[in-house]
Amino acid sequence: MEELGERKEKILNAIIKHYLETGEPVGSRVISKIADLSLSSATIRNEMADLEELGYIIQPHTSAGRVPSDKGYRFYVDHLIETKNQEVAEIKDLMIEKTEKMEKVLKQVVKILANDTQYATMISAPSVRGNRLKFVQLSAVDENQILSVVVMDGNVVKNKIIPVDDALDNETMLKLNMLLNTTLNGLTVSEINLGLITKLKEQAGIHEDIIAQVLNTVAETISDDDLEIYTSGATNIFKYPELSDSQNASELISAFEEKQALKEFIEETQSEDGEDTGIQVYIGNEAPVQTMKDCSVVTATYELGDGMKGTIGIIGPKRMDYEKVMDNLKNLKSQLDNALRGDSDK
Amino acid sequence: MEELGERKEKILNAIIKHYLETGEPVGSRVISKIADLSLSSATIRNEMADLEELGYIIQPHTSAGRVPSDKGYRFYVDHLIETKNQEVAEIKDLMIEKTEKMEKVLKQVVKILANDTQYATMISAPSVRGNRLKFVQLSAVDENQILSVVVMDGNVVKNKIIPVDDALDNETMLKLNMLLNTTLNGLTVSEINLGLITKLKEQAGIHEDIIAQVLNTVAETISDDDLEIYTSGATNIFKYPELSDSQNASELISAFEEKQALKEFIEETQSEDGEDTGIQVYIGNEAPVQTMKDCSVVTATYELGDGMKGTIGIIGPKRMDYEKVMDNLKNLKSQLDNALRGDSDK
DNA sequence: ATTAGCACTCAACCAAAACGAGTGCTAACA
DNA sequence: TGTTAGCACTCGTTTTGGTTGAGTGCTAAT
Numbered sequence: 033m034e035e036l037g038e039r040k041e042k043i044l045n046a047i048i049k050h051y052l053e054t055g056e057p058v059g060s061r062v063i064s065k066i067a068d069l070s071l072s073s074a075t076i077r078n079e080m081a082d083l084e085e086l087g088y089i090i091q092p093h094t095s096a097g098r099v100p101s102d103k104g105y106r107f108y109v110d111h112l113i114e115t116k117n118q119e120v121a122e123i124k125d126l127m128i129e130k131t132e133k134m135e136k137v138l139k140q141v142v143k144i145l146a147n148d149t150q151y152a153t154m155i156s157a158p159s160v161r162g163n164r165l166k167f168v169q170l171s172a173v174d175e176n177q178i179l180s181v182v183v184m185d186g187n188v189v190k191n192k193i194i195p196v197d198d199a200l201d202n203e204t205m206l207k208l209n210m211l212l213n214t215t216l217n218g219l220t221v222s223e224i225n226l227g228l229i230t231k232l233k234e235q236a237g238i239h240e241d242i243i244a245q246v247l248n249t250v251a252e253t254i255s256d257d258d259l260e261i262y263t264s265g266a267t268n269i270f271k272y273p274e275l276s277d278s279q280n281a282s283e284l285i286s287a288f289e290e291k292q293a294l295k296e297f298i299e300e301t302q303s304e305d306g307e308d309t310g311i312q313v314y315i316g317n318e319a320p321v322q323t324m325k326d327c328s329v330v331t332a333t334y335e336l337g338d339g340m341k342g343t344i345g346i347i348g349p350k351r352m353d354y355e356k357v358m359d360n361l362k363n364l365k366s367q368l369d370n371a372l373r374g375d376s377d378k
Numbered sequence: 379m380e381e382l383g384e385r386k387e388k389i390l391n392a393i394i395k396h397y398l399e400t401g402e403p404v405g406s407r408v409i410s411k412i413a414d415l416s417l418s419s420a421t422i423r424n425e426m427a428d429l430e431e432l433g434y435i436i437q438p439h440t441s442a443g444r445v446p447s448d449k450g451y452r453f454y455v456d457h458l459i460e461t462k463n464q465e466v467a468e469i470k471d472l473m474i475e476k477t478e479k480m481e482k483v484l485k486q487v488v489k490i491l492a493n494d495t496q497y498a499t500m501i502s503a504p505s506v507r508g509n510r511l512k513f514v515q516l517s518a519v520d521e522n523q524i525l526s527v528v529v530m531d532g533n534v535v536k537n538k539i540i541p542v543d544d545a546l547d548n549e550t551m552l553k554l555n556m557l558l559n560t561t562l563n564g565l566t567v568s569e570i571n572l573g574l575i576t577k578l579k580e581q582a583g584i585h586e587d588i589i590a591q592v593l594n595t596v597a598e599t600i601s602d603d604d605l606e607i608y609t610s611g612a613t614n615i616f617k618y619p620e621l622s623d624s625q626n627a628s629e630l631i632s633a634f635e636e637k638q639a640l641k642e643f644i645e646e647t648q649s650e651d652g653e654d655t656g657i658q659v660y661i662g663n664e665a666p667v668q669t670m671k672d673c674s675v676v677t678a679t680y681e682l683g684d685g686m687k688g689t690i691g692i693i694g695p696k697r698m699d700y701e702k703v704m705d706n707l708k709n710l711k712s713q714l715d716n717a718l719r720g721d722s723d724k
Numbered sequence: 725a726t727t728a729g730c731a732c733t734c735a736a737c738c739a740a741a742a743c744g745a746g747t748g749c750t751a752a753c754a
Numbered sequence: 755t756g757t758t759a760g761c762a763c764t765c766g767t768t769t770t771g772g773t774t775g776a777g778t779g780c781t782a783a784t
Contacts, residue, residue, distance in 0.1 A: 095765045173513045189537045270628040282616040
């Protein structure tokens with residue numbers, strides 16, 4: 033399955049390239065014209081028959097040209113793409129100015145990417161699971177409400193208003209704050225175990241319910257935002273006829289709205305062991321989500337150290353411009369790696 | 379234009395009712411059958427010819443039945459709908475349990491509504507413009523970062539990390555907190571004028587840059603989230619053939635993605651003087667946004683007192699079930715009015 | 725004022741025909 | 755033995771033209 037012979041490779045390459053551009057089944061004549069091997073259409077036909085037998089291309093019907101199969105695409109991205117690595121896409125890095133809110137950066141990134149590629153895009157906020165607590169603060173907003181603020185590594189800030197029955201005096205407040213900070217500081221969420229919690233509650237005395245609530249906030253910080261996903265350009269799907277019959281389009285766009293499917297996808301991506309580049313390509317049925325069986329998805333995982341990972345994904349038709357997309361992602365990935373990390377230190 | 383005569387009204391009503399159900403042009407025979415005025419199709423035809431001349435109905439082509447025009451729909455919602463006021467829709471109010479985050483409530487509401495009506499829905503978070511400051515707190519996260527938290531009336535919490543060059547000692551921190559709280563507490567954003575700012579900066583002495591940043595956070599609180607809009611069920615559009623040709627669908631769904639159009643819509647809604655009920659109906663071209671010229675939009679404005687207003691909107695085909703939708707909204711509106719307000723006090 | 729009747733219109737549907745891009749195969753060629 | 759020209763064949767697409775039927779407007783009778 034590996035060795036095709038140079039000529040067959042060239043032909044397969046030409047077929048796919050041409051199909052990527054036109055989206056129409058490509059016949060033997062065209063190939064004999066555009067490919068610079070000077071062969072007649074008849075010869076090409078023979079080779080194409082072979083390629084079809086081997087499963088790399090498919091004939092939609094008897095009297096049509098050939099179309100790449102999933103296997104064909106796979107071979108293309110694995111062997112045939114020459115990564116002209118340096119013509120990096122022009123994601124303006126001006127955008128990543130110390131926009132203090134990560135949320136904003138991500139929203140921008142995903143928008144720019146969608147605009148640049150003309151495909152549908154998604155990005156997941158870095159998971160804070162395994163992230164460390166940096167700072168906890170309780171403050172009395174008024175007699176009946178306490179504001180609890182939790183800052184995690186990477187400056188993820190969460191807050192919650194806790195209702196209380198009686199006002200707490202200033203001193204208790206200070207004591208609680210001290211207690212929380214000294215006990216929890218530097219811990220990851222998974223390290224906050226039952227023993228610690230009981231100990232905390234003990235020391236808090238009569239205010240243990242407040243402690244419970246604060247811990248709750250911490251827990252929410254994780255579970256809640258773990259699935260924060262931003263999307264853009266979902267409607268680009270309409271640009272590709274093979275995806276835009278209303279059945280298909282509806283399901284796809286719905287998936288973008290619900291984000292459930294995207295979440296599954298991202299979890300899959302991150303569990304799978306990233307290659308050297310951290311870029312992965314899912315063609316058709318390779319996607320872990322049924323909805324996307326007619327698409328291809330290219331994902332990249334970016335990191336912020338400390339195991340904080342996020343995923344960028346581009347969803348398009350199978351005949352998407354893999355080269356451009358992969359270059360784009362590779363480039364963006366490194367920018368994100370740097371920019372966000374830099375931001376979180378500053 | 380006002381007086382149609384009872385018979386014409388009845389006929390118009392029958393036409394629209396029937397069209398709402400079927401979505402097909404309705405002919406004279408059907409009307410003569412279903413309407414309980416016992417008239418022959420021929421008579422109906424005469425009346426229909428009149429109605430067409432008056433602009434209430436339209437003939438898609440010569441040998442087809444009639445379809446309501448925008449004017450027809452307008453007349454329908456204004457005069458013909460009998461608001462069976464009490465059969466309120468069953469939005470389960472269990473959902474509005476003191477979910478402390480308004481964001482969550484809104485996301486839920488919009489989802490339930492979309493699901494219930496099978497139309498596309500949107501909801502805007504209550505504008506905090508004109509909202510009062512309740513509490514400000516600065517805390518040192520570490521040597522180089524200060525966390526600024528601002529709580530507004532209605533428990534809207536905003537935060538921002540402010541980078542500083544040198545650590546501030548505890549005492550200064552306390553002083554600044556005191557200063558900010560005493561000066562700003564209870565003010566609306568518009569009340570924080572230049573004079574006040576200068577006074578603040580003076581008193582802060584060398585730390586005036588921090589004050590500036592905090593004020594910035596306050597400003598952001600308003601400008602930023604003023605346009606927070608949640609949507610759901612955008613793909614319901616595909617359920618209505620007259621909207622789902624890919625040109626149209628693409629634009630519409632895109633509008634939902636971008637939210638820009640929705641924002642304009644909501645601004646328009648809120649500026650327009652709400653009737654008695656606060657419910658408004660935009661039919662076709664009445665909509666302030668060109669994209670929605672083939673839709674109808676029903677909006678309701680809910681309030682939290684203090685001029686905090688938000689808007690709920692339902693976007694569907696012109697032949698949407700106005701009755702159901704308006705009932706739904708009316709009901710929901712009051713629930714929101716109560717629930718969120720109740721929440722903000724608790 | 726209402727209605728039955730009738731001629732007329734026109735989108736929608738369907739089947740047959742024409743088209744043409746592309747193939748597989750065979751036979752000739754280098 | 756690999757390549758190519760030629761040709762019959764296939765089959766989706768497009769075109770054409772005829773039929774159908776829902777619905778109308780008008781007229782004449784009630």
